[in-house]
Amino acid sequence: MAKLEIFQFPTRADNYGVLIHDPETGATASIDAPEAGPILGALDQKGWSLTDILVTHHHGDHTAGIGALKSKTGCTVYGPAREAGLIAGLDVEVKEDDTVSVGHADxxxxxTPGHTRGHVSYYFPEESVVFVGDTLFSVGCGKLLEGDAPTMWRSLSKLAGLxxxxxxxxxHEYTGANCRFALTVEPDNKALQARAAEVAGNDAAGRPSLPTTIGQELATNPFLRASSPEIQARLGLEGQPLDTVFAEVRRRKDHF
Structure with a gap:
């Protein structure tokens, strides 16, 4: 199987657009559609033709470009069945354990609900890559806009198990701000200290700190590290259920 080509590019204020391309078949998918212009520009830059859009959730900063892209390219739009009524132009509703193919890549x-009620992520096991929308960020996670802490903890735990x-x-690219917060709840974490220094250098040079990896997030991301004795101690929640610890980390980030 040909390896997927992945092209990441900035769009809107702090979104990242991503195109994935199967060189064997020419199939190309956009992960979400924040806005049409930058996506069309990226397609033109790479010489690719859009065949699919894989939508993670219904928020406008992830769906605003769907109409224009679909009109121009005739692409097929996949998205969460639980948010079908909120995503204009949706062609195929998807749910847990469904398979979506981009060319030969499955x-x-x-x-992964929590940020929104029906949020989904797309995991390509043969490619060792996952597209997580606004569920998991580098050293962070999405706000609980339509879900509660236990729901989001279960979703993050699924991703952490990859x-x-x-x-x-x-x-989105929030890594710098996320590192500054993370150091307030786990300041002695050496891996986090190193990540924060790396990210500061990237920010100064105008480089993104994405993509990240599951392993890197397990080592540095406080929203995945509710079992950390240091975090539990700093929050005064030693021995408490992990989703309770997670909820307090999320609450503090909301007010940071």
């Missing part, structure tokens, strides 16, 4: 749909080498593409 993605497993993982339901192989550590899995590359993670997120919908």
């Amino acid at each position: 993605a497993m749909v993982i339901e 192989p550590p080498e899995t590359a993670v593409y997120c919908g």
Whole structure:
């Protein structure tokens, strides 16, 4: 099987667009559609033709470009069945364990609600890559806009269980701010200290700190590290259920 080519590019204020391309078949998918212009520009730059859009959730900063892209390219739009009524132009509704193919590459749909009620992620096991939308960020996670802490903890735990080498593409680049917060709840974490220094250098040079990996997030991301004795102690939640610890980390980030 030909290896997918992945092209990441900035769009909107802090979104990242991602195109994935199967060189054997020419199939090309956009992960979400934040806005049409930059996606069309990226397609033109790469010489690719859009065949599919894989939507993670219904928010406008992930769906605003669907109409124009579909009109121009005739692409097929996949998205979460639980949000079907909220995504204009949706062609194929997907749910947990469904398979979505981009050329010869197959993605497993993982339901990851919490940020929104029906959020999904797309995991390509043969490619060791997952597209997580706004569920998981580099050193962060999405706000609980339509779900509660136990729901989001279950979703994050699904992603945390993927192989550590899995590359993670997120919908936004918040890594610098996320590192500054993370150091307030786990300041002695050496891996986090190193990641924060690396990210500061990337920010100064105008480089993204994405993609990340599952392994890197397990080592540095406080939203995946509710079992950390240091985090539990700093929150005064030693021995408490992990989703309770997670909820307090999320609450503090909301007010950071």
